[in-house]
Amino acid sequence: MRLIDKTIWTSVLVMLLAVGVGVVEAGTQASNSTTIAVNIAESIAVVSWPDAFIDLTRNAVPGQEITSPALAIKVKANSLWGIEISSDLPNGRMREFDLATGAYVSDGASLTHPLQWSTSPTGPWHDLSSTPSSIVSSQPPTGDAGKDVVFYLRLRPDYGDKPLAAGRDYRIVLQYTAGLNY
16 A cells, blocks of 8 residues: 555656646746836816906006906916816906805996906907907927916906995906817
8 A cells, every 4th residue: 555655646746847847947048028008198287277366456446457467377288278268247347246245236237348368468458258268279288397378357447337335346257267179
């Protein structure tokens, strides 16, 4: 019985050695390679927007236009891109706003002239409205440094504009949209 056990163990050992030796590569060097593939998605990121609240002035004088300081939107993009601007009011004319209720006054006053925007402090000026208009379009990729898009706002107070009581002012909300392929 012991002879049979030794024979079985010897056979198993020979088979294991044969299988093990079959996968070992002999030599002084071995090499292989791996190919890595990736594709980059078109992307845009807005690094900074203009302030959420801008008080243009507290004592606008009719006949004296008011131009904002430079406002900037910083963008990073790896494809063609652009920025649009629009307002919450269809005609771009600032409306009477009640500070206590936090809402436009339903039958409140509106300014005579629409708020305007330009990429230069000297114009040309474009009326704001609820229809988006391009501040910039078809801009090339920015690289990682990004690009600042600077623009200005202008208000032209008029003698037809009514002074408002305490707790009220004229307001408008601007909407900016930065996107690819604009």
